[in-house]
Amino acid sequence: MRMASKLMHAVWYESYGGGPAGLKHVEVPVPAPNKDEVLLKLEATSLNPVEWKTQKGMLRPIFPRKLPFIPATDVAGEVMEVGLGVRSFKAGDKVVAMLHYLNGGGLAEYGIAKENLTVPRPPEVSAAEGAGLPIAALTAHQALTQAAGVKLDGSGSQKNILITAASGGVGHYAVQLAKLGNTHVTATCGARNIDLVKSLGADEVLDYKTPDGAVLKSPSGQKYDAVIHCATGIPWSTFEPNLSANGKVIDITPGVSAMWTFALKKLTFSKKQLVPLLLIPKGRNLEYLVKLVSEGKLKTVVDSKHPLSKAEDAWAKSIDGHATGKIIVEP
Numbered sequence: 001m002r003m004a005s006k007l008m009h010a011v012w013y014e015s016y017g018g019g020p021a022g023l024k025h026v027e028v029p030v031p032a033p034n035k036d037e038v039l040l041k042l043e044a045t046s047l048n049p050v051e052w053k054t055q056k057g058m059l060r061p062i063f064p065r066k067l068p069f070i071p072a073t074d075v076a077g078e079v080m081e082v083g084l085g086v087r088s089f090k091a092g093d094k095v096v097a098m099l100h101y102l103n104g105g106g107l108a109e110y111g112i113a114k115e116n117l118t119v120p121r122p123p124e125v126s127a128a129e130g131a132g133l134p135i136a137a138l139t140a141h142q143a144l145t146q147a148a149g150v151k152l153d154g155s156g157s158q159k160n161i162l163i164t165a166a167s168g169g170v171g172h173y174a175v176q177l178a179k180l181g182n183t184h185v186t187a188t189c190g191a192r193n194i195d196l197v198k199s200l201g202a203d204e205v206l207d208y209k210t211p212d213g214a215v216l217k218s219p220s221g222q223k224y225d226a227v228i229h230c231a232t233g234i235p236w237s238t239f240e241p242n243l244s245a246n247g248k249v250i251d252i253t254p255g256v257s258a259m260w261t262f263a264l265k266k267l268t269f270s271k272k273q274l275v276p277l278l279l280i281p282k283g284r285n286l287e288y289l290v291k292l293v294s295e296g297k298l299k300t301v302v303d304s305k306h307p308l309s310k311a312e313d314a315w316a317k318s319i320d321g322h323a324t325g326k327i328i329v330e331p
Contacts, residue, residue: 006030009331010108011311012068016057019319020312023107024068030110033083037112040077040097043127045106047072047318047327048135048169049253065102072106072329073099075113076121076130086115094121096290098134098281107311109331119287124294132169132300132326137289139252139279140174140228147250147275148226150181158182160244162216162224165231166202167193167301167324170252174228175200176298186218188231193324196301216242226250236261236274249274301325 007027014024033039051071054063064071079093089095097113105111121130144150150159161178165171166187178185179201187202194205204220206213208231216238218224223244229251239249251258254276261274292298303323306314308331317327 008109009308010070010105011308012070012107013055014068016055016060018055019052020315022055023312023315025309025311026068028070028108031105031112033081033086033112035084036086036115037083038079038086038089038095038097038115038118039081039083040075040095040111040113040118041080042075042077042106042109042111042331044076044131045072045329045331046074046128046131046134046136046169047314047329048074049318049321050101050135052315052319063102064104070105070108072104073101074131074134074136075099075106075111076127077111080110082115088115089118089120094123095119096121096125096130096133096286098138098286107308107329109308116283117281117286119283119290121290122294125290128302128305128326128328128330129293129300130290131328132302133173133289133293134281134286135279136169136326137173137177137298137300138281138285139170139277140177141285141289142279143170143228143250143252143277144174144177144181144226147248147277148228150178150183150226152177152180154180154182156182158184159225160184160218160222161186162218162227162242163187163202164208164216164227164229164234165189166197166200166205168230169323169326171228171230172197172200172301172325173298174230175202177292178228180292180297184222186222186224188213188216190322196324200299200301214238218242223247228252240272243272246271248272250277251275252277303327305330307331 097118
């Protein structure tokens with residue numbers, strides 16, 4: 001019997017707004033994989049802030065493509081069926097995948113992934129650890145390796161890196177990945193997470209609520225070659241005096257003011273730059289990150305786990321914005 005004739009539990013929203021109360025539990029048909037796609041039985045899904053921002057209508061008219069919409073893209077699970085042309089996977093394979101952001105589908109018992117953004121998950125990597133990776137760890141990886149020019153094999157000259165909101169989803173991966181390179185890492189977070197961020201490898205950690213933390217001043221007097229900016233609401237004027245001569249602020253959630261600063265710095269040929277980051281997910285990078293987890297060189301800090309039946313609780317925690325690491329939903 002093909003899976004497509006079965007029903008599955010899913011969580012969707014039918015209109016913009018409404019927060020956790022706007023999520024509805026529904027029974028819908030299990031989707032069928034098309035060419036170059038795989039059908040996954042989901043074991044874990046992680047939430048990212050972009051999901052509640054999309055529900056709020058902050059990305060319209062681009063996302064979501066149509067309503068109702070089943071949110072979330074970052075998953076781990078087991079291959080149930082493969083579409084035409086799929087060569088790398090077969091039924092029974094354990095995988096980590098990033099579902100297509102236009103289609104979503106992660107808050108459900110089954111989901112459809114493209115073969116090129118699906119990677120094998122070795123037994124050493126739990127479903128929750130794997131599901132945490134796609135958007136958050138790929139963003140940290142792209143910011144460090146492409147925008148900041150850090151070589152994760154440890155070669156090259158030392159770079160001073162500042163990571164803001166270092167205990168959050170992207171930040172906690174950024175600290176660990178940065179320390180695989182030749183870097184000195186200064187990190188900011190709330191007081192309760194200082195020990196955690198130190199344990200992830202940060203050389204110095206600032207409580208963002210202290211006077212030094214608020215102005216991002218390095219305790220050892222470092223000037224930053226790159227800032228992986230995972231927080232919000234910090235103006236360019238706060239970063240600028242802390243940057244080295246060619247320092248860059250890499251903004252992972254660029255808003256209008258960030259784009260304005262980016263344009264202004266370009267137009268004035270400023271050596272100090274603000275760089276907006278747009279994630280371009282690549283399967284080979286996701287495979288590399290899963291390998292790091294399996295080797296014990298990268299870990300997913302799990303903030304909390306919630307059953308799919310209580311997806312609203314996970315959603316509320318994501319909106320609250322103080323999660324330590326990743327919020328996981330398990331079907």
